[in-house]
Amino acid sequence: MPATNSDLDNADSHDVIQVRGARENNLAGVSVDIPKRRLTVFTGVSGSGKSSLVFDTIAAESQRLINETYTAFVQNFMPSLARPDVDSLRNLSAAIIVDQERIGANARSTVGTATDAHTMLRILFSRLGTPRVGPPSAFSFNRAEGMCPACEGLGKASEIDLDEFVDRSLSLNEGAVKVPGYGVGTWYWQLMAQSGLFDPELALKDYPDEVWEQFLYQPATKVKVGTSNLTFEGLVTKVKRQLLAKDRESLQNHVRVFADRAMKLTRCPACEGARLNEAALSARIDGVGIADCSRMQISDLAEFVRGIQSAAVGPMLEGLRGTLESMIDIGLGYLSLDRESSTLSGGEAQRVKLVRHLGSSLTDVTYVFDEPTVGLHPHDIQRMNDLLLQLRAKGNTVLVVEHKPETIGIADHVVDLGPGAGQAGGRLCYAGDLEGLKKSGTLTGRYLDHRVRLRDQVRRPVGWLPIEGATLHNLRDVSVEIPLGVLTVVTGVAGSGKSSLIHGSLAGREGVILAGQEPIRGSRRSNPATYTGLLDPIRAEFAKANKVKPRLFSANSVGACPGCKGLGMVYTDLAMMAEVASVCEDCNGERFTAEVLAYQLRGKNISEVLRMSAVEAQAFFAKGPARAILDRLVAVGLGYLGLGQPLTTLSGGERQRLKLAIHMGKNGTTYILDEPTTGLHLADVDQLLTLLDRLVDDGNTVIVIEHHQAVMAHADWLIDLGPGAGHDGGRIVFTGIPADLVESSASLTADHLRRYIGVQPALV
Structure with missing residues (x-):
């Protein structure tokens, strides 16, 4: 049963994580009690402070305290972690972060190595494979005794x-x-x-x-x-x-x-991409080699492993079966063990990491998840929810940053932050059970039961964009026509072939703009002004007004304060202690030299302009190229962002919309958006739909790869792939207007869209 407010009021202080006065990023002194050994979901609009509270405060302090238990010698080889800006944190347990950061940093990391499934497979072949080759390391493409000598285990x-x-x-x-x-x-x-x-x-x-x-x-x-x-x-x-x-x-x-x-x-022509040498490739179990196993779809590999019976490797076989079954349960059965980790989406990477923890013997730890439903079709979200509940049932504390109502609905406790984003957020709006949230009057509470209706009138295509004979990955000779001049949503379960179809067939064509899921690589020096190109017209205006060179007004060039090199902060590495950041005494955090700060534009210096939000800057730059870029930032819902705010402080949803903003200046083009609802609050999705409409009404074609039912319902045209994932997918199961999908299709997408809009299915 969900924890109620009275439960928390009566809870022993050791049964809650006590947060007092959290001020990381935009948090405005948040104090809250979070029940331990329960599932707590953190909600709020993108940029409201959810990640700042969960990751940058609670999880960061837990990891810092664990690191402090090591000797000074060991700490010298570990990353330095600063103490979060918070008055006090009590009753923390060890935190395990399961985020969407990509796994591995090179081509040697695969799904098999990331989950230890390949390690168990190597043991299996070293014991049961014939002819006998040698120890498990003889089957490792990362060891000299197992790797292909021609490509050194890269397969390429x-x-x-x-x-x-x-x-x-x-x-x-x-x-x-x-x-x-x-x-x-x-x-x-x-x-x-x-x-x-x-x-x-x-x-x-x-x-x-x-x-x-x-x-x-x-x-x-x-x-x-x-x-x-x-x-x-x-x-x-x-x-x-x-x-x-x-x-x-x-x-x-x-x-x-x-x-x-x-x-x-x-x-690699020597090993044909298998990464291993001839000896390792020669070993067989029931006629199947280790490279064959690695190439198999995981659901097929699980079936093969279930057929192996051997007392000599009984416990290991059980572990391998459990790992493979967990990957199927979590919706990753369509992957293969030889899939490079770097090619996984953020959602896939997070689920691969989760597999490592499902069989863990650890209990009473804190698991921290960052939008675990990213990339999941509504059909797959229920399986993810079941896994979160499994972790809680083992006596763990589960903290989830999430927007999807399906996952909010299973929470024992909800913490809602807001009411807005950036400086308008960072405050506690609600903490309690789900029913209390619905009655709270907060933005999240009001939108939990909000539904987008099907369009009364869909737009009519002005032409068609053909795709013929697509066979990338699991696509089965797919041919389909995508309508021009309308909003098309491409959907289907995870692994059904959506991205393979659209990215593989359309990306790179003339006039096609792709705003994908790839993260923005931002340093302390990168900010919205530099990333969008806004800084160039701002510098030009300052230079013209003061009759000097534009480069003076760049914090990365000659105008930068020499004391902090244009960062505004001085970062001091204290070896074994955490890095210390202090405001630069030379420029007092202004980033520029005194000479540059003396130049003004309409009464403001360059540092004051960069401290403005996009909305404030709109009023300051009434016309010209700077105003055009600012209008696009506001249009994508980023009006609250500071122009000079480091990109490293932006949330995932903010970064996604920032990428979209830089492409919006071109009309008569085809936009491809890959899951643009990632990181968006339910209320933000409505704003996104308005933005998509604007792009189409301006004469563009918009193609959205998406699982969110609100976006499906709002579409002019739907393309549904499936019926399943991997080799069970790769086919078009429906193409047409949403009303026809709801009325007559038997696909998983149709079933969930019918439930979303509240209609009974016809006989299909």
């Missing part, structure tokens, strides 16, 4: 375009090397030019064959440069090691562009 070979690496007509001194970071005067250039191995004045085309081979492919070799003994590697050898060992998205943009041009990855 790289085709090198040497002309992208070097200009052979030039010498080293003339800048022959074109690789980013290897220009004349750089550290890597000095190592090549001063190693004594190559004539820096000689054009590369004139190198003797053996010298050319050494220049490109020399293995690591000790050389003397000046008085130092250093290690030299051939250019291609070094660059391949540097770039291929890293996740592509972790590379800086200009380096990623170079890598895409210079190195094309193809399937």
Whole structure:
């Protein structure tokens, strides 16, 4: 039964997590008691302070206190964690964060390695595989004894375009090397030019064959440069090691562009992508090899493993079966163990992490989830809810940041923050049970039972965008026409092929703009003004008004305060202690030099302008290119954001809408939005629908990949894929207007949309 307010009033103080005076980010001194060993859902509009309370305060302090139990020597090798800005936190237990951050940072991390399923599979083949190969490590593509020697366990070979690496007509001194970071005067250039191995004045085309081979492919070799003994590697050898060992998205943009041009990855011809050497690939269990198992859809692999009977590996078999069944239960049965972790969506990554905890023997810990329903069809949300309840039933405290009413509905306790976002939020609006929330009058309470109706009149297409014979991933020769000039929603259960169809067939076509789920890589220096390009017209106006150069008004350039290098804060690393941030004494947090701050535009200096919210800046910039960008920020619901607010402080929903804002200036185009309701409160979804209507009414085509029933109901046209996930999906099960789906379709989407809008199904 849900915990009531009176339950909490009478609860022993040790049965609640006591938060007093939390002020992280926009929290305005929040004090609240959170019941332990219960499921608590945190609600509120995007930017209201949910993540600041749950992740940046409660979970952060729990992790910091655990780290302090280690010796000073061990702490020196751990990340430094600052104490959250809170008066007091009592009765914390160990926190396990299950968030949407991507798993792994390189191509060696797969679903199998992330869940330990591949480890158990290796043990299985080392014991039962014939011919017998050796210990479990002989089946590991991350160990020398198991990896394919040709691709070193990556499963991929790289085709090198040497002309992208070097200009052979030039010498080293003339800048022959074109690789980013290897220009004349750089550290890597000095190592090549001063190693004594190559004539820096000689054009590369004139190198003797053996010298050319050494220049490109020399293995690591000790050389003397000046008085130092250093290690030299051939250019291609070094660059391949540097770039291929890293996740592509972790590379800086200009380096990623170079890598895409210079190195094309193809399937390794030696192992055909299996990553393993011949010995490991030769072992079989019932005629099936370990590479076959890794390539299988997990639901098929589970069936194969259920058929293996052996007392010699009984406990391990039971563990492997349990892990695979958990992945099926959580809606990931369509994945395979060899799927690279970096290719998983945020929601998939979070569910993969959850698998590791379901079989854990730990109890009385705090599990913290960040929107666990992201990427889930309504059909899959119930299974996620069941898993959250399983964790609670084991005696754990479960804290969930969530917007979906289906998950809010299973909460024992609800904490609602708001009433608005940014500076208008950060306050406790309600804490109690679900029924109390519905009667509370808060925005969340009012919207819990809110429903979007089907359109009375759908827009008519002005043309059609054909997709023919799509076969990417699990798509089964799909052909479909997407209407132009209307709002189309592409839906279906997770893994049904939605993203494969739209991204694989439409992304990259002329006039198509993709606003996907990829996170914005933001540093302390990045903010909405720099990301949207707003800072350029602002600097131009300041420069024109004061007859100086625009670059003076950039905190990343010559106008930056030298004391803090334009950050406004000075960050001091105290080794074993947490990093300390203090306001820069030179500029008092203003980020610019006194000279720059003396220049004004309509009575405001550049620092004062960057402290404005988008709405405030709208009034300040009444016209021109700055006003156009500000109008788009306000249109996507980000009017409360500070122009100079670091991107690192933005929530997931805020970042998604920020990306949309930068594309809205172009008309007559096709927009593809991938789950734009991610991170949005129920009330924010209405605002999103208004925005989508505006894009269509301005002459655009809008295609939305989405599970949210409100967006489906609001669509002019629906394309439903399925009927299931993985090889049970990949087909079009419905295409047409939403009213026809509701009336006649037997798909899972139709069933849930009927329940959402409250109509009885016809005979289908």
